[in-house]
Amino acid sequence: MNPTIQDVAKAAKVSIATVSRVLNNQPGFSEKTKARVLQAIEDLGYQPNAVARGLVNRNTGTIGVLFPSVSGLLSAEILFGIEARAHEEGYSVIVCNTAANPEKTLRYIQVLSEKRVDGLIFVSEEVTEDYYKAFERMGVPVVLILTQSYKYPLPYVKVDDAHAAYTATRHLIECGHEKVGMLSGNPEELLAGVGRIEGFKRALLEAGLSYSDSYVETSTSFTFEDGLANFPKLMNRHPDITAIFAASDEIAVGAVSAAYKLGISIPNDVSIIGYDNLKLAETSVPPLTTISQPFQRMGDKATEMVLEMKKIMM
């Protein structure tokens, strides 16, 4: 049988309220009393029960995070940002891999709701009506990362894609390139597809260069395999291209691999700039220039926002 808080109070010869104050770091006891309580806790092997405390406080000290099956690298960096901040603030993180599957996502939201998490971070997926309704039913703060919702009033942490793509493309133009291609993600994807193509186009037009859709090779996702498959297609159509903006680091590294097989030298024949600044870019041969997305800081910031919102809602 586990010892109870009563047992601790008895052994330390103090009241239950005093033990509780020591455990919760509230004022109202001397250093000597504190030492006695801590000694009693150790002697008895008392384990405070956060589950019971959560039921009383309506605060379980947990945050739920929903990831789709995006690149493992990207999720890992965001997660470590979230986890570090949460731990600092006394919270634990429950991680859920939704595989971008709507039914699985709804089931996860339900599980997190039943576990009474104190807040939710939702990563890189579109917020559907079903999801939003489920968020509303939970009644806890929800913050989005790498996504935003035009329809529902949810706060988000996200880089301005169009602006970042514009910056990357302008960098290539400033290096003297006039024939610039793009390996984009899915152009119909609202979250990461549209904005990056827009920024690319704007940079070209602003520099007085012509733009044609045929200089953008689209795909359905943002993976290494997309870069590997699409670089040859783009170069085949436009052999005069001397620089490429890739909509993700994975696409960029895939393109470098494809170029290697074709005997095209990077960056001597074709310059490639990536987007994400993952570890992948750093370890690439040759090292990849890339537009940085500060994933760890995004995780940190979203966690801060969830906890701030929680304070206001309580």
Next chain:
Amino acid sequence: MNPTIQDVAKAAKVSIATVSRVLNNQPGFSEKTKARVLQAIEDLGYQPNAVARGLVNRNTGTIGVLFPSVSGLLSAEILFGIEARAHEEGYSVIVCNTAANPEKTLRYIQVLSEKRVDGLIFVSEEVTEDYYKAFERMGVPVVLILTQSYKYPLPYVKVDDAHAAYTATRHLIECGHEKVGMLSGNPEELLAGVGRIEGFKRALLEAGLSYSDSYVETSTSFTFEDGLANFPKLMNRHPDITAIFAASDEIAVGAVSAAYKLGISIPNDVSIIGYDNLKLAETSVPPLTTISQPFQRMGDKATEMVLEMKKIMM
């Protein structure tokens, strides 16, 4: 005010026990009753409370995972293996990044203990006496991944390092290489250091080749930066080396980068074989041959073991 199970029972005109049976998928009700209960739940917006249920059942449906700050890639793959299996079995995963810091690790174990997790997975760190005592106090199943303990009776999921290193080195020898070097991790590290050097040595001696410590360049960790810094040192000492066994994929990719800077062609001048089979190896230019560690399956297996042990202990 949240509706209670009593409200649901009243609205559905059934007993509380029937609502509970429907919620917990136990037998004893008709399809018609089930439909009525589910309708009442939806009408009222009733949310079952897993926290309260956990207090009664002594089962919170959560598993805690302790990661040191190993490579983000490796942690991500293990985590997805754990999470997928846990979710399948109705469990959630709390993830903790200990940064390989003993005080932080003990604090995390304490937090997980207070949250009454049903089991613990401990990744890639040595189990100290303090950790083991804390595990014992918790009284829940603990399974190790990528580590094992000679001192304490804890089950583990881990590749046989010596055997895998032996296989990698033998592959190089079978390709005709006679001067083979190794970029090892930390040789004093019991978990991943010693075994890999042993396997390397055994393969050389068995093939009738000579072994000398000077053919092993050691470092303090297993990172890209180690490979980048140590490849030139090893090649400087032994310019006749034609093949290298790297003790991790990150070291291998770092070595490829260093070779690129030195104008040494991989694999024409020097062959490199890695160890881990991370995404990193696949996307490397040229693609890296590597000894596979099935990280996702290791996460899956460890989760299965924790849940099996829990059944026996209950």
